[in-house]
Amino acid sequence: MTNRLLPTGNCWCGCGREVGIGKFFAQGHDKTAESALIALKYEGSVPHFLHAHGYGPQHSVTGDAVEKAGWEECDECETQPGYRGAKASVAKHKRKCHPSKED
Numbered sequence: 001m002t003n004r005l006l007p008t009g010n011c012w013c014g015c016g017r018e019v020g021i022g023k024f025f026a027q028g029h030d031k032t033a034e035s036a037l038i039a040l041k042y043e044g045s046v047p048h049f050l051h052a053h054g055y056g057p058q059h060s061v062t063g064d065a066v067e068k069a070g071w072e073e074c075d076e077c078e079t080q081p082g083y084r085g086a087k088a089s090v091a092k093h094k095r096k097c098h099p100s101k102e103d
Contacts, residue, residue: 074098 011017011026013033019026025033042049047056055061062084065071072090074082076098083093 005024007019007022007024009018009021011019011029012024013026013029013036015026015029017026017029024030038044038046038049042052050056050061053061055064060081062071063081066073066084070087071084072087073084074090074093074097076094077083083090083097085093
């Protein structure tokens with residue numbers, strides 16, 4: 001079972017900024033925190049980060065996200081696997097890359 005994390009009112013990147021109710025980060029600071037952790041623990045390298053968690057060309061992190069974390073895959077892409085992401089991201093991708101043809 002996953003521990004439920006609760007926002008504290010301050011940005012979780014450690015900058016000290018106050019954030020709105022229900023938020024963990026000031027805008028953009030989630031990516032800053034993510035990059036800082038990768039720099040500290042994985043030599044600043046996303047490939048090292050993925051490898052440390054068992055992912056890479058031989059084991060797809062996006063495939064696992066579709067299978068285990070509720071991500072979706074675009075079924076309209078010509079190449080397979082298609083674009084993968086959160087539901088809203090796939091919907092945006094479809095609007096941009098596969099617009100409906102209205103006659």
